[in-house]
Amino acid sequence: MTSPLPRWTRRAALLTLGLAAAITAQAQTKPPVRIVVGFAAGGGVDTMARILAEGMGQALGQTFVVENRPGAGGLIAAQVLKAAPADGNTLMLTNDHTVAILPHTLKNPGFDTARDFAPVAVVSDQIVFALATHPGTGITQLKDIGAWARQNPGQANFGVPAPGSMPEFAVGLLAKGLQVDATPAAYRGGSPLVMDLSAGQIPFGVTSTFELMPFAKTGKVRLLAVSGSARQADLPDVPTFAELGIQGLELANVAGLYAPAGTPPAVIARYSEAVRATLSSAKTRERLQALGATPNYGGPDALAQRMQRISDAWGPVIRQSGYQPQ
Structure with a gap:
């Protein structure tokens, strides 16, 4: 038959259990960090x-x-x-x-x-953004945009996810580098932009690869270039803007x-x-x-x-x- 625990051992065990319970209770009552x-x-x-x-x-x-x-x-x-208190909870x-x-x-x-x-x-x-086109434009390379814009005067509209965003200023760099009259068209977010682009409502779009990828994989949009200093690992066939002669879009x-x-x-x-x-x-x-x-x-x-x-x-x-x- 096992002998009962000494009194001091039982007391220590109870104290340990009590401390653990107190710590658990404190963790449960501590406000979550948002x-x-x-x-x-x-x-x-x-x-x-x-x-x-x-x-x-x-x-x-x-x-x-x-x-x-x-x-x-x-x-x-x-x-x-x-406006939040500097208490570590926000x-x-x-x-x-x-x-x-x-x-x-x-x-x-x-x-x-x-x-x-x-x-x-x-x-x-993260790669900041990519330039994509609707397949209906027939454009397969960045350099094709110049000829397309000359054949379609006033229609080189580039959707961007928001006014005053990096993609809007990237359109300015593209217009200068490609020598085309490119006009940014600001949307309220990348999702509605990509929906219009995939439906052919706008010929070009500049937004995050995260938002473009699902449509690129199904062929609804065609990726022409990505920003950053190197090609994206999951898009090895899509060149960077820098490779194509457009400078200023290298930072991730x-x-x-x-x-x-x-x-x-x-x-x-x-x-x-x-x-x-x-x-x-x-x-x-x-x-x-x-x-x-x-x-x-x-x-x-x-x-x-x-x-x-x-x-x-x-x-x-x-x-x-x-x-x-x-």
């Missing part, structure tokens, strides 16, 4: 945020939830982050459009990236995680390390790569430097385009 996303559910940034929330939750043993605040190219989400995942481009296209965005936000981590690089898109300015450094370091751990997972990397994103962890300093580089590169392009800040 990751604010400035784009609609189902899009590339939203899907990335949900993958990140799952991974960070597992790494830190707490709950992370995604809160969509779509509108104005991420402006609404940025203002939500600025983060924002965004691409560089919100924090590096909007300050050049809006007179008063209502936030200053360097002053109001604390960088946490670089999450991924950056997705980064931010906290409100003033968030304690220890909290920033904790979340940054959780991002690093999440991106080290082979499963997570596969899921992000399926979005056309390349997992590429970087710490707070790396995120600040990458976004500043993008701002410095696109600022002159935007000014030279004649675009008037709204």
